[in-house]
Amino acid sequence: MMRSRLSTPELTIGRKLISINWLLVLLITAVAAVGFAMLYSAADGNMRPWAERQILRYCVALVVMVIVATINIRLWLRYAYVLYFLALGLLFAVEIAGFVGMGAQRWISLGFINIQPSELMKIFLVLALARYFNASAIEDIGRLSSLIVPIGLIVAPSILILRQPDLGTAIMVMMSGAAVMFLAGVRLWKFALIGVSALAAAPVAWQFLHEYQKKRVLTFLNPETDPLGAGYHIIQSKIALGSGGMTGKGFMLGPQSHLHFLPEMQTDFIFTMLAEEMGLVGGLALIVLYTLIITYGFIISVKARNQFGRLVAGGITTTFFLYVFINIAMVTGLIPVVGVPLPLVSYGGTVMLTLMIGFGLLIGVGVHRDVPVGRRGEAEGR
């Protein structure tokens, strides 16, 4: 223990920058660049209104990512709960603002940027859970009572997000939380128990769903019943995808996207546009890029020598995976349309920032993989 502490003195900024996994940064940039190209195409070959702003945001977010990556991981552990409750407070604020204002409100304006607390919550929940399980011994995890706190940490924001209403984000928050619990070693039968009780609660939850959410679930089950209504998006998306074929219609030449048959092509349905214009080859290439990023995440998490880092890396990688899977499965008609963007590619500021903070933490885990982390973030792991 002493030896490890001596052998890993506080790293200098320079050393930290060198030890950043630049290959991963390159991969992330590559995916983001695909996004820029698609946004350029979506605007019929114009940098405005989307591509230009997205590039700017990416540059800012890249700086944020590097800063996050260089901050000592112990600091993140120390402030994990603070950040979590800050995000939870913001969710409350949005809820109240939603009452004051009209209809659904998901973001808070900070003047220069609009922040969606639910997006930040995806990251800070992982941090909070990682801190909790970092402090728990294996024996503690075995106790059923020890699950009360983490479940509470997951359920509280989920309910608030569901009320916004944002089904997609709520599902992602719950699944990310569950993934961290799973990685921390919570027994599988306990998941089964939670799953069964969730299933039992489903009819109750159904009552909480808004009319349009119910409709989305129902039209997912049979989209052709309402071809011009709610099922329109799914059908048009499948048509655009399918007509792309093996090699696609060519960059900026996707008829379905450019003739506005495709809804929201710059955000949730951007993958459809990519697959229409670049075909199966382009779609698979992007999936391979995502897989490589996820693989790097896995390697970083496994290599980390502290439980906090492992859980943070594993949780964030899983969150990222969920973005990818839910979005693509959604636009290919495998799951209902729940409003999850394609990470790094879809147009959107908060998501970009959230993702890059997440990647900053992931890389930070890699940078600080040998840093011993105690229960409360002290240098000595206890």
Add this chain to the structure above:
Amino acid sequence: MNRDPDRQKIFTRRAAMLAGGKALLLTILAGRLYYLQVVEADRYATLADENRINIRLLPPPRGRIIDRFGVPLAENQQNYRLQLVPEDVKGSDIDEVLSHVQKIVTLGDNDKRRIIREVRRNRAFVPVTLKENLSWTEVARIEINAPDLPGLMIDVGRSRSYPFGPQAAHVLGYVAAVSEKDNDDDPLLKLPGFRVGRAGIERVHDLELRGTGGSSEVEVNAFGRMIRELSRREGQPGAEVMLTLDMGLQEFIARRLGEESASVVVLDVRTGGVLAMVSNPSYDSNDFNRGLSTAEWQALVNNERSPLINKSIAGVYPPGSIFKMVVLLAALEKGVITPEQKVHCSGEYELGDAKFHCWKKHGHGFVDATEAITESCDVYFYEIAKRTGIERIAAMARKFGLDSVTGIDLPGEQGGLVPTRGWKRATRDEPWHQGETVIAGIGQGFVLTTPLQMALMTARIANGGRAIVPHLTRAIGGQAEEIKDAGENPSMNISPTHLEIINRAMDRVVNHPTGTARRAATGIHEFPMAGKTGTVQVRRITKIEREQGVRKNEDLPWRFRDHALFVGYAPVENPRYAVSVVVEHGGGGSTTAAPIARDVLVEAYRRQSLGPGVPVAGVRAPHQPGSGDAAEKPADRPAQIVTQDGDRDT
């Protein structure tokens, strides 16, 4: 206390499991993509094209109709439409624009309501038609004010136009909007604003005139806005139909007839080509294309001179004395009388207890066949009709094209009627009376013919008994119709000697001092006319009226006056033109109809010698029936002979 190696082991195992799950799910995504983009690619490609490709029909221009010299009778005119594109009306609202427009062109309240409704219903880029058929002044005024009228544009369409308006309307017919009944498979019929032929040549040759539609594949976006044209297949324009009509002659006749309710048909006796076919009064085909108001329609329908009916083919009249040629030929062919044999006319003819009168009260004395035709002696024909019998007369009539449609290329032709014993038994379940044969001998009673049939009969007499068929179509799309010359038409197997007698008699009708139409001679030495007059009584003159003194024809209300008939041909030697003139309630055949026939034939001759494109000659004022040609009419007749009595020629 530090169990980190244990936790690490658990974590690594769990992370690997999770990674495995992720890998599986990502593989599923890849598989799904493969399924959609490769396995189902064709299906979705089709769906995508259905999404974005609209097929638009391009209506072909309707074929023109021209006369024998190429003068256009029906053509396609530019139709200037004022249209409004709602999305281009920037800043100001639709009402404001409409009130601006109203200062330039008149818009009714109905139009305004329709416009506002259409603006609301359609997408903003779909043009809404404000007004059709703009005049030049309106177009000019809109163009000048264009800067103040955002969103307005003038669109040019095609609409059918008939330069001669009513003058050939019955021949040409008209076009009108497609109705439910037009259910042939032509997709063109589904085009809004498409017109199909509804009457006349427009209807008979509708398919040829219509052509075939082209199509244009256009790419549209999700809102239906056209992005670009992908491909275009030009259609086949409608074929041009050339008629046998000589519009100059037709125009002359229409003007010559003036206000008379009448029909004139001019045939080429060698081919059967219709040179002119005028039915008066007429309607304007252009009005039908434009769409008639209820009031206009009612006015046409209720007009007692029936402008909607083509009298030349659908009006049926007793032929009167004109039928005498048929009766005489039947008698000569049967041999019941020779040309030289004379019949005595005392002014009346008795059959049983019935008495039939000749138009000449005191009789013609002894008349032979030629004299009987020349002077139109009724008694002679009562006698020979009785000798010949109705069946022989009817058979001869049918040879000349009576009693059935002639087969002219026009819709709505009537066949007329020549009675027989069998016909009367079948339709009335009554026996035939000899008195009915006698009355048929002077073309009255049940006998009914159309003016076209009368002209055809005359032409077949003039051309030496060749069964020509009347027709209007000369060529379609430059392809000449098969038209037989007189000699190629089947012979009707009538003795040339007998036909010669008829021809000579008809010559004398006009060119002999005793002829009933002596005052209608052409006065052109090389172009004399032959013919036959006919006057048909419309109403029975009662015995009381006769006893109280005769009322002159002109004193009667119009609809009770006699019909004036004349058929003729010219020149006498090697005839070329046959004409029939029927003037409804026009008075006497000799006074009213014969001069018209003369003028028509002279004009035809003038145009023939001058060639095509001859300006129409000045028209004399329509002839008014003179006084003093109203003769006393015998009318007493057994009740069972329900018919009009003898005609009178003066």
